[in-house]
Amino acid sequence: MxxxxxxxxxxxxxxxxxxxxxxxxxxxxxxxxxxxxxxxxxxxxxxxxxxxxxxxxxxxxxxxxxxxxxxxxxxxxxxxxxxxxxxxxxxxxxxxxxxxxxxxxxxxxxxxxxxxxxxxxxxxxxxxxxxxxxxxxxxxxxxxxxxxRKPFSSLDELINWRRITKKRNRSNNSSYITKTESAVQIYAKTYGASKYESTLFAISAFVLSDMPVELYTIVEGRLKNLPKSSLASIMHYKGMFPHAFEIHNTTLSFDRNKLDSEPDSIKLRAACYTYNLLSRIGPKKCALCGCEIPEIIQGAHIWPVADIKKSSLTDAEKFGHATSSHNGMWLCQNHHKLFDSNILFVDEDGHIKLTNNITDTNKIFIVSITKNDTLSKTLLSHEFKEYVKSRNQSLDLTKTQIIK
Ligand SMILES: [Zn+2]
Structure with missing residues (x-):
């Protein structure tokens, strides 16, 4: 035959x-x-x-x-x-x-x-x-x-390889894959070769992980969604791996009016912010201790959203500040909570400071988990420093000490 x-x-x-x-x-x-x-x-x-x-x-x-x-x-x-x-x-x-x-x-x-x-x-x-x-x-x-020469054995291995290959090629402006504590998140570019890579990320996530997969389509320039055939493939794999799953085949073009009309607008806003931080800072890594476990790392606002809301800005401006890639850094859950509780502070030069109002025992603990005493220079853009200024306006940094 x-x-x-x-x-x-x-x-x-x-x-x-x-x-x-x-x-x-x-x-x-x-x-x-x-x-x-x-x-x-x-x-x-x-x-x-x-x-x-x-x-x-x-x-x-x-x-x-x-x-x-x-x-x-x-x-x-x-x-x-x-x-x-x-x-x-x-x-x-x-x-x-x-x-x-x-x-x-x-x-x-x-x-x-x-x-x-x-x-x-x-x-x-x-x-x-x-x-x-x-x-x-x-x-x-x-x-x-x-x-x-073998398939990825876990999603963590995939994310780690991605981190290494991206480091070598910083101009490589392509799709992102990361995790939260409860989901795999894929920020999928839709143009050129990236749209195919996005499809592979989505399907790999189904194969490798039991966590729900959130697929956010990033639309830039001329509006385009993932190709129909790619979406059909993704839906097919969703059928084979029937854990919870969401496609946000919507434009994360970061248009506030468009987002407001989405049923999931708060979630999409958070996704915008995560995407912007991934683009500017890179993969999740705590700015204070270097922890790289994506499940416990979060985007931490410098100028808090609650303060942005209280400002006299227009809604569009507020949205811009709440999702700006300069208004944030990656922090692990411990450092995020310490920062939001004003136990840890940053100043405009990126120095990390500790409140004076703390017991010796707790100070020893915080110093032991905080590897860095200044933020990485790459974080300290002009806009970032402006956000630090806005945050610190209502705080009293004279009652703080340099962390050692
Ligand atoms: Zn940390």
């Missing part, structure tokens, strides 16, 4: 791409790796409705369907190699047949296919069910080694 290999040359953005890369030897190699035999016949699907259906080769053998995503052959973007995989995942998910597999095939490629960013992407793909059928063929002595 011959395998049937189908592909759509007109489904690609680059003309003649498939004719050039899908040589007999490549097709034969795919056939052997998928079906363990080398006989195949090719069916070319010449329909051309809509491009960008993923770099998909479809192999049918023994009543089984095999979806094979092809890598890019040249570097034309940091993650173009991965871009097509979520599209094919969406097609795979929409296929109701039970005998099907999802595969990734590397074409011959120049350059490093194993940058930290790409390794992160491969692990994401493995987490959502991709099998890499020839990854060993593209490793070469000059490329970084992909030693940890």
């Amino acid at each position: 011959k395998a049937k290999i189908t592909y759509r040359p007109n489904g690609q953005k680059t003309p003649n791409l498939f004719r050039n890369v899908l040589t007999d030897s490549v097709l034969k190699d795919i056939c052997i790796r998928i079906t363990n035999q080398e006989e195949y016949e090719v069916h070319i699907d010449n329909t051309s409705n809509g491009i960008n259906k993923g770099r998909l080769v479809f192999v049918e053998y023994n009543d089984e369907k095999h979806y094979v995503t092809l890598s890019e052959t040249k570097d034309d973007g940091r993650n173009s190699t991965l871009q097509s995989a979520p599209t094919v995942l969406n097609l795979f998910t929409a296929d109701s047949s039970t005998k099907k597999t999802l595969n990734f095939y590397f074409l011959k490629h120049e350059g490093n296919l194993f940058t930290p960013y790409l390794q992160f992407g491969y692990k994401l793909l493995m987490t959502v069910g991709y099998k890499f059928i020839n990854i060993e063929c593209v490793e070469n002595p000059n490329s970084a080694k992909f030693t940890d």
Whole structure:
């Protein structure tokens, strides 16, 4: 029995791409790796409705369907190699047949296919069910080694890898994934390659966590939501992992009027604030002790929301201050409570101060859990200092001591 290999040359953005890369030897190699035999016949699907259906080769053998995503052959973007995989995942998910597999095939490629960013992407793909059928063929002595060739084993591992790869690439303005004490939160960009990464984050969160998943769609510039096929995939996985789940496929464009009309406006406001802090400061990490456990880290307002509400500003201005990325820092629950109770203070230079009105025992405890005596310089923007000034207006910092 011959395998049937189908592909759509007109489904690609680059003309003649498939004719050039899908040589007999490549097709034969795919056939052997998928079906363990080398006989195949090719069916070319010449329909051309809509491009960008993923770099998909479809192999049918023994009543089984095999979806094979092809890598890019040249570097034309940091993650173009991965871009097509979520599209094919969406097609795979929409296929109701039970005998099907999802595969990734590397074409011959120049350059490093194993940058930290790409390794992160491969692990994401493995987490959502991709099998890499020839990854060993593209490793070469000059490329970084992909030693940890397995799916993420937990959401914490995923978040930690994300933190590391983002540190190396600070300009990488993409989606965020984090946790609260009760939910996984995904702040999903909807443009370019980021929208596909958002889909992978959402599905990985279902696979790896029992916590409810909150998906917030970040819309910037021209309004756009996640692609319908991505949402359909996410809904499909929601069905497979039936714990509580929310899609806020709404614009977190941070328009107060729009938010007010949402049934969940308080929650969305909090989400805006979290998203802004993630964008400006980075992943959750307590500014006073360095704790990085996302479940117990919160956005702490510098100029408190209660004071903002009492001000004479317009509603739109109040909303802007309450959600501003400069009006806050990450604090663990202990430090947040100590800060909000005015036991700990910050001054405009970022020094951390302790109230004088405290017992020695409690002072010893607070000093022992507070690693830093000043805030990181990156926090101390002009706007941040203005918020500190507003906060401290009603407080008496002469009755404080420097924390040591
Ligand atoms: Zn802390």
